Every structure is written in structure tokens, then in C-alpha cells.
Amino acid sequence: MNSLIFSALSRPLFWLMIVVSLFILYRGHNEPGGGFIGGLIAASGFAILALAEGIRPARRAMRVHPVTLLGVGLSLGLLSGLPGLVSHGSFLTHWWFHSGSFHIGTTLLFDLGVYFAVVGGVLSLVLRFYEEEQEA
Template identity: 70%
Template sequence: MNSLVLSAFARIFFWLMIAVSLYILYRGHNEPGGGFVGGLIGASGFAILVLAEGVEAARAALRIHPVAAMGAGLVLALLSGLPGLLLEGAFLTHWWLHIGSFHTGTALLFDIGVYLVVVGGILALVLRFYEEDAHS
């Protein structure tokens, strides 16, 4: 797409959407949000980049292949359940770490895995569609 306005604001929208998606990802284990919703917003940021600057710009910003992101996310989500399985005998039993007002745990690791799966899956689809459109 050759829109001057979209090209001018694409990077701003991209970084804004990535920041919002990471905020929603982090707050997801305490409030509504989490890996799925954050991943959808993050993938939308990359989709805006594809619309404005093309597939290569989005691939450069992503830095890894979308399928590799999906695989890494799936492995991370599965591994996040192992501490509970090994220590209490129940898969996905959550373990928490509290340092002052900062708290995190295996739920956040699971959400990061889901985030990567969603971003990778949607971008694999979007990038494939735009690559096919460019070749025809």
C-alpha cells in the first residue's frame, strides 16, 4: 500500500501496540488480559507494519520466523507446568515469586508462551497471505 499517512504513522502505531500488548500480557494473571489478548494486539501491530511497509519490514521487526516463535511459545507454555508437576504432582500448579510489589510466577511464563504462539500463528498466516499477493 502506498499511503503516505499510514507509512508515516506505522512505526508509531507499531511500537504503541507492542507496548500495550506487553502491558496486557503482564497484567493478565491478575486482571483480564493475558497471553492471548496481548498476542492479538501484538500481531495487529505487526499487521499494520505489513500494510504500510511490506512483508520484509515486518519480518525484520520480528527478527525470528513466526513458526519458530510458535514453537518456542509452545515449549515455554509446556515447561511452565513442570514445576508444579515435579513439586506437588499437579501439572500447571502455579508457583509465585514476590519481591516487594513485583510478583511473578509460572502463570506469567505460561502467558508468555501463549503470547508467542498467538503472535507467531497470526503472523505466519498474515505474512503468507501478503507474500502470495505480492507474487500474483
């Protein structure tokens, strides 16, 4: 796309979307949000960057291939269910760790896996469509 305004605003918008997606990811186990919607917001940020500046700047910003992200996400989701299987005999029974008002658990690991899987899956599709469009 050859819009000067869109190109100028794509970088700040990209970083804003990444920060918002991480916020939504973290708050997801207590309030609405989580890995899926956070991953969609992050993937949208990369898609806007690819649309405004091209595929190469978007891939440089990712630093990891989308299929690798997808595999890491699926592995983290599987890994987050194993502690419950070992301790309670039930897969995906989550463990919680409390320290004052701060608490974290294996649900965050599961949400992180979903986040990576969604970002990797959506960007595999979107970037491939952009590549085909540029080839034509």
C-alpha cells in the same frame, strides 16, 4: 498500500501496539488480559507494518521467523507446567514468588508462551497471505 499517511503513521502505531501488548501481557495474571490478547495486539502491530511498508520491513522488525516463535511459545507453555508436576503431582499448578508488593510466578511464563504462540501462529498466516497477494 501506497498511502503516505498510512506509511508515516505505521511505525509509531507499531511501537505503540507492541508496548500496549506487553503491558496487557504482564497484567494478565491479576486483571483481564494476558498472553492471548497481548499476542493478538502484537500480531496486529506487525500486520499493520507489513500492510503499510511491505513484507520485508515487517520480517526485519520481527527478527525471528514466526514458526520459531510458535515453537518457543509452545515450549514455554509446557515448561511452565512442569514445576507443579514435580512438586504437587499436578501439571500446571503454578508457583508464586513474592517480594514485597511485587509478585511473579510460573503463570507469567505460561502467558509468555501463549503470547509467543499467538504472535507466531497469527503472523505465519497473515504474512503468508500478504506474500501471496504481492505475488499475484
